[in-house]
Amino acid sequence: MTKTIHILNGPNLNLLGKRQPEIYGHATLEDVAKDCAAVAADFGLSVELRQSNHEGQIVDWIQEARERAAAIVINPGALTHTSVAILDALNTFEGPVIEVHISNIHKRESFRHHSYVSLRAEGVIAGCGVEGYALAVRRVATLLAG
Numbered sequence: 001m002t003k004t005i006h007i008l009n010g011p012n013l014n015l016l017g018k019r020q021p022e023i024y025g026h027a028t029l030e031d032v033a034k035d036c037a038a039v040a041a042d043f044g045l046s047v048e049l050r051q052s053n054h055e056g057q058i059v060d061w062i063q064e065a066r067e068r069a070a071a072i073v074i075n076p077g078a079l080t081h082t083s084v085a086i087l088d089a090l091n092t093f094e095g096p097v098i099e100v101h102i103s104n105i106h107k108r109e110s111f112r113h114h115s116y117v118s119l120r121a122e123g124v125i126a127g128c129g130v131e132g133y134a135l136a137v138r139r140v141a142t143l144l145a146g
């Protein structure tokens, strides 16, 4: 059976392409889903991309991923910097986790420099624009190949 990578996105990322394009660019989440699906297909993998503005929904999706996903790529948006609940949920997941930030969070306000999710993630990609998602999928493919 084809292994699936769940690509989870947090608050405000539904506005990707419209929101502060000078920081987050012009591509939409739909564009991201297409790019990631193409890269995943090269490795015989599939992707499922979701977005929610609600912390509890993301926790529920991480728990669902325990049963259904081989790996998680996650951009928790602002919840990166605040959510112990998302970290705790990720700590129940057994496969690889790659954290993605479109912007370089280390070049921005100091409150964006800390990530709870990084305590769990195998890898972190920041500042590569939306290309970071496809890079994360590529990395997941390497990790799944063992």
Ligand code: DHK
Pocket: 011, 012, 013, 075, 076, 077, 078, 079, 080, 100, 101, 102, 103, 104, 105, 112
């Ligand atoms: C996205 C957000 O919404 C911010 O709250 C984070 C992240 C950075 C990004 O760069 O993708 O601080």
